[in-house]
Amino acid sequence: MIQNIDYSKIDLTLPPPAKEPDRQYYFIAKCRQQVEAFAREWGRVPKACVVNYGCQMNARDSEKLAGVLESVGYELTEDENADFVIFNTCTVRDNANQRVYGRLGVLNGYKRRNPGMKIALCGCMMQENSVIEKIRESYRFVDLIFGTHNLYKFAELLDSVFGNRGQGMIIDIWKDTDRIVEDLPVERKYPYKSGINIMFGCNNFCSYCIVPYVRGRERSRSPKDILREIEGLVAEGVVEIMLLGQNVNSYGKGLEDPITFAQLLQEIEKIEGLKRIRFMTSHPKDLSDELIAVMRDSKKICRHLHLPLQSGSTRILQAMNRRYTKEQYLKLVEKIRREIPDIAITTDIIVGFPGETMEDVEETIDVIRKVKYDNAFTFIYSRRTGTPAAAMEQVPEEQVKAGFDRVLKAVQDTAREQAAKYQGCVMEALVEEINEHDPSLLTGRLSNNTLVHFPGDPSLIGSLVQVCLEECRGFYYLGHMV
Ligand code: SAH
Ligand code: SF4
Ligand code: F3S
Secondary structure, three states: OOOOOOHHHOOOOOOOOOOOOHHHHHHHHHHHHHHHHHHHHHOOOOEEEEEEOOOHHHHHHHHHHHHHHHHOOOEEOOOOOOOEEEEEEOOOOHHHHHHHHHHHHHHHHHHHHOOOOEEEEEEHHHHOHHHHHHHHHHOOOOOEEEOOOOHHHHHHHHHHHHOOOOOOOEEEOOOOOOOOOOOOOOOOOOOOEEEEEOEEOOOOOOOOOOHHHHHOOOEEOOHHHHHHHHHHHHHOOOOEEEEEOOOHHHOOOOOOOOOOHHHHHHHHHOOOOOOEEEEEOOOHHHOOHHHHHHHHHOOOEOOEEEOOOEOOOHHHHHHOOOOOOHHHHHHHHHHHHHHOOOOEEEEEEEEOOOOOOHHHHHHHHHHHHHHOOOEEEEEEOOOOOOOHHHHOOOOOHHHHHHHHHHHHHHHHHHHHHHHHHHOOOEEEEEEEEEOOOOOOEEEEEEOOOOEEEEEOOHHHOOOEEEEEEEEEEOOEEEEEEO
16 A cells, blocks of 8 residues: 555656655655666566565565555565565574575576666664675675665665666665654555554663664654554554554653553554554563553453563573563563453563573473463574673583473473363454465454464455354364354
8 A cells, every 4th residue: 555645746857855754755756767767678567576584573664665666666576586676684593694695696696687687685684784794795786785774765775776877786874763754655465454663673682682783772653653554554444453663561761742552552442443453572571560451451452462581590581681580470471361361472482592501491491381371482592793692601502402492392382282272162353364275264363363264255354253263273273153
């Protein structure tokens, strides 16, 4: 979906305006002429591909990139053998970086066969100096690099790529920004659900994590802008939204009129036509009683909380700078379950943080068994340059692997147990898509985030239906509509 702007009315004989987002609209209008010229020259519509790595916030940024590319006249494709390819990168763990380098090699092959092809890189990985140096040296076929702080000026950067007459790679990286530009075009992946940034950056500096360095300081969007965006999405048919931030529980702190995350949720709840509200991520140290009460009393907030544990060992949590203990975390979960008994709790766990012993791993497993997570993402610790943990003594690989296997097994056991809990119940599901493997089935998502597959007509996609959860198959259900 694209903002209602008539780009043909923008007068390109004038210099570009200084004010945003008008400046970007000007460059979109200018790029449209160039893409039209390509289309005439090549005798076909030029194609663009946006590849997303990383978290939901990056995915939302990718929708903005896609929005600009579509506005300037590209046809979007998932095929990386396209005329314009952009990788929106992630650097939270080293394997994310390695994937990007691997794919870049493939793109180079495509570009040799299609010299008109343009290749761009953006996102978190590009905020690291060592990455830029490596690309400059070994991946010279890349046309454009920018970072996380100036994504809003993608149209302007695109225009400089089109105007580039052999000056080489264009690189524009900012260290940080306090700027938030609203109202840029965005192309959504799903018609009925959407992610929405409510804040950017992170101030927590967990000692293993690179995100605060590559995403900058925490800043919240104004409630007015958030509500306006959601109202616009609902008018376009969106029924479920996911509020996004590295730590949504600290939303609102730096605003002129401070407001809490719980208060923001109450305002969003009032939007007519909006059916479901989700959010991520919640840092346990900032999860308030006010938020628990608002969730409990809400008709729209989904029965799912992602509450990253990272480790169950208080000693390791302290070294991680998480600012809660094992006991505080367990108490918090107890309180949440008491107030909202049908809530699903999921988590993130890191195994192999510097100094971790097998006893620490047992503490993590103890928390897994006590909380009974509905699902958990388990990661092997990855050393990130520049973070405090990178300088600490690393755990031997064999020990990490043994610990990881134990944690994974514990997580799978509780998740399986939790998933079977609702067998035979009737619950509401948002119909998301036609089942990938069996096109006679639809796939729906329950409020607690569990998937259910059931026979039904594809015209139901995007609507809420009542489904009987007949049979639990590991982590999902088979059912039928009632
Ligand atoms: N802001 C979110 C997390 C964003 S990163 C939060 O605090 O919950 C997503 C997950 O990646 C983290 O929860 C953590 O489990 C994992 N992660 C972050 N840095 C990592 C590292 N260096 N090695 C392994 N996993 C890491
Ligand atoms: Fe990283 Fe911690 Fe911030 Fe999450 S809260 S993004 S883990 S520093
Ligand atoms: Fe990755 Fe950046 Fe998200 S490092 S996890 S894409 S904030």
